[in-house]
Amino acid sequence: MHICTDSKRLCVLVIKSEIMRSAGAYLREQGFIEILPVILSPVTDPLHHETYGGAIDYYGRPYQLTKSMILHKQIALRTAPKIFCFSPNVRMEPEERASLGRYLAEFVQLDLEVRDGTRDELIEIGEGLLLAILQGVKERCPGELELLKRDLAIPKRPFRQITYQEAEQQFGEKFDDALSKSLAAPSWVIDFPREVREFYDREDTSRPGTLIDIDLIYPEGYAEALSGGEREHTLSRILRRFEQDGIDPQRFSEYLKAVEEGIPPSAGFGIGIERLTRYICGLDHVKEARLFAKVPGAVGSI
Numbered sequence: 409m410h411i412c413t414d415s416k417r418l419c420v421l422v423i424k425s426e427i428m429r430s431a432g433a434y435l436r437e438q439g440f441i442e443i444l445p446v447i448l449s450p451v452t453d454p455l456h457h458e459t460y461g462g463a464i465d466y467y468g469r470p471y472q473l474t475k476s477m478i479l480h481k482q483i484a485l486r487t488a489p490k491i492f493c494f495s496p497n498v499r500m501e502p503e504e505r506a507s508l509g510r511y512l513a514e515f516v517q518l519d520l521e522v523r524d525g526t527r528d529e530l531i532e533i534g535e536g537l538l539l540a541i542l543q544g545v546k547e548r549c550p551g552e553l554e555l556l557k558r559d560l561a562i563p564k565r566p567f568r569q570i571t572y573q574e575a576e577q578q579f580g581e582k583f584d585d586a587l588s589k590s591l592a593a594p595s596w597v598i599d600f601p602r603e604v605r606e607f608y609d610r611e612d613t614s615r616p617g618t619l620i621d622i623d624l625i626y627p628e629g630y631a632e633a634l635s636g637g638e639r640e641h642t643l644s645r646i647l648r649r650f651e652q653d654g655i656d657p658q659r660f661s662e663y664l665k666a667v668e669e670g671i672p673p674s675a676g677f678g679i680g681i682e683r684l685t686r687y688i689c690g691l692d693h694v695k696e697a698r699l700f701a702k703v704p705g706a707v708g709s710i
Contacts, residue, residue: 419552420697423545424685428494430544431518434537435492440520443488445495446480451663453478454606454655460500473498476678478608481521482639483666485674492520494681503705508585509693510631510683513702517678525675527620527638531596534624534634534677535565538594545688558690563593567624571599584631591627598622600637607649610638622677630687636677643667 432442448466453476462473477495484491495517505511522529539562546553546560553560570587575597579586587597600621602611609619621637640646646667650657657664685697695701700710 416556417696417699419549419555420685420689420691421699422552423549423689424681424697426545426548427541427681427684427688428518430541430548431537432492433544434540435520438490438533438536440490440492441488443484443491443493445477445493445519446474447496448472449474449480451479451660452476454659455499462498462500475499476517477519478606478676478678479660479663481519481676482608482641482671482674483663485521485523485672486670489523490520492518495519495678501704506704506706510686511704512682512694512698513704515683515694515698516681518681519676519678521674521676523672523674525638525673527598527622527675530622530636530638530675530677531566534622534636534679535567537679538624538633539563539565541684542688556689558688560688561593567593568595569598570595572597572601572604573599584625585629588625588627588631589629591625593627594633595625595627596622597625602652605637607646607653607655608639610640611645611649624679626683626687628687630683633683633687634677634679636675638675639673641667641671641673 448471450469450471452472452474455475459475462475463470464473474495474497476497477493481491496514497517498514500513501511542560542562546562575583575587598621600609600619602617602619605619605621609621612618612620619637623632624634625631626633640649643664647657682694682697686694689697691697695703
């Protein structure tokens with residue numbers, strides 16, 4: 409057991425280290441294997457919100473800094489049925505997001521994917537993962553939690569579920585913060601409209617326009633914890649989504665080659681390590697959750 413005597417920052421680092429240890433241990437117990445992250449690629453997550461480009465010249469070809477491992481995770485499932493990685497992501501968000509307290513230009517995401525997985529299976533994994541992490545921190549870092557004055561509650565399963573439409577009706581279009589502040593325990597948002605998510609999120613064939621997606625929302629105003637869902641994996645459906653979303657298929661030619669060769673149906677999610685650390689430690693801003701933090705719009709830091 410570590411007892412933190414020097415600083416709040418050291419307490420946070422000790423807890424973050426335990427988060428990653430306990431997360432990896434839990435996933436390995438569930439049959440996952442860890443793969444190494446991809447940092448540079450000709451394709452990456454297009455995202456459905458504004459970010460600045462991260463393109464570089466890679467031996468005369470334009471490559472991008474990874475915004476998420478989603479496309480690579482789908483392809484990786486050809487080799488192994490259940491995979492995870494601690495993936496560095498670079499997302500240069502607009503400067504105005506810095507004040508929200510939960511955005512970094514550089515962060516790490518625990519990404520996992522399950523071949524032939526379903527949303528219900530993801531919910532089971534997500535709840536088990538979060539509980540394993542919280543219990544690990546509570547058991548191994550009591551001194552750090554005490555110094556941070558954080559009384560860590562272990563939520564009960566199953567977590568509450570609310571549809572996107574219900575959340576929007578109750579709290580408005582951008583409901584994450586208001587919903588989070590209303591919660592006493594982590595809760596799921598399900599059934600997202602197609603327009604608010606990316607082309608790889610699977611549309612429910614029995615409910616056109618509705619995606620088989622999930623977000624986990626932290627309580628106490630800490631907002632989104634986890635995002636994922638079932639994936640599109642057939643070429644015709646992906647190309648249809650490109651057309652609906654106005655995406656040039658040429659941008660994703662390398663990915664589409666893999667899809668044409670065949671990728672399995674899957675489901676997966678990503679959970680931000682720094683946001684999870686912020687929630688567990690009760691931090692005001694996510695920048696306190698890592699050394700050398702880069703906040704949107706802030707330049708000059710090492």
